[in-house]
Amino acid sequence: MPSSEADVKQGKSSRIFEVNIQVAVRIRPLLPKELLRHHCECVKVIPGSAQVTVNPDRLFTFDHAFGPSASQDEVYRACIQPMVRSLLDGYNATVFCYGETGSGKTYTISGGGQDDEGGIIEHVARDVFGYLDEKLKSNEIDVATVHMSYLELYMEEVRDLLDLPTNQKGLNVRDDINGNTADFSLSALKLKDELNKCKVIHNWINQNSFLRNKTIGHGEY
Numbered sequence: 001m002p003s004s005e006a007d008v009k010q011g012k013s014s015r016i017f018e019v020n021i022q023v024a025v026r027i028r029p030l031l032p033k034e035l036l037r038h039h040c041e042c043v044k045v046i047p048g049s050a051q052v053t054v055n056p057d058r059l060f061t062f063d064h065a066f067g068p069s070a071s072q073d074e075v076y077r078a079c080i081q082p083m084v085r086s087l088l089d090g091y092n093a094t095v096f097c098y099g100e101t102g103s104g105k106t107y108t109i110s111g112g113g114q115d116d117e118g119g120i121i122e123h124v125a126r127d128v129f130g131y132l133d134e135k136l137k138s139n140e141i142d143v144a145t146v147h148m149s150y151l152e153l154y155m156e157e158v159r160d161l162l163d164l165p166t167n168q169k170g171l172n173v174r175d176d177i178n179g180n181t182a183d184f185s186l187s188a189l190k191l192k193d194e195l196n197k198c199k200v201i202h203n204w205i206n207q208n209s210f211l212r213n214k215t216i217g218h219g220e221y
Helices: 005-010 032-036 072-079 081-087 105-110 120-137 194-207 209-214
Strands: 024-026 043-045 051-054 058-061 064-066 146-154 157-160 189-191 216-220
Touching: 024 072, 064 072, 072 081, 072 120, 081 120, 105 120, 120 146
Parallel strands: 024 064
Antiparallel strands: 043 051, 051 058, 146 157, 146 189, 146 216
8 A cells, every 4th residue: 555645645656555466355235135135244354454253253364354334435445546546647547346247346345326326437437537637737738648458358258338238349458469359349438537437437338227237347447
């Protein structure tokens, strides 16, 4: 994690995580139907730590651990926000949620609806444009353009989620001349602001909600 808030504001390289890969665990609350069936929590976070206990004789340690009461903003600020600033300094960053069906992946990434505080995508979009605005106002940069691509890996096939749902052709992912993984046929949408970005993504997710629990999504910024 960043060594200090000052380092984050000054743009120092110390805000890059000392370890390139970090793992966070988030425990969702019991669903109403689970409460009706008298289910009990079998995984609990040890207060003030990044450790969880299971039944309760097994202990696991992560980089971050969030219990059922953790907010979307709390998860974002602890795990994602430092990477967004580094992203705008030219570093690559990837975030993905892994878990079984119903564990809360879509909620964490996309949020729970219009009245929800928003998921990672919305928070990232807001901060990207906020940080770019800061750079423009301070004359650190002269111009900024943001393009977005959105793809999924489903049944070992890569699909362009910004393409029409009726025209879901498989994409060929390969390395470019610089060794970066890319797909030159992937759609790239130019965005004007974070609201535009969130609206595009949320509209697609809502229109294709049947895929929510069957896909592994990857957003490129």
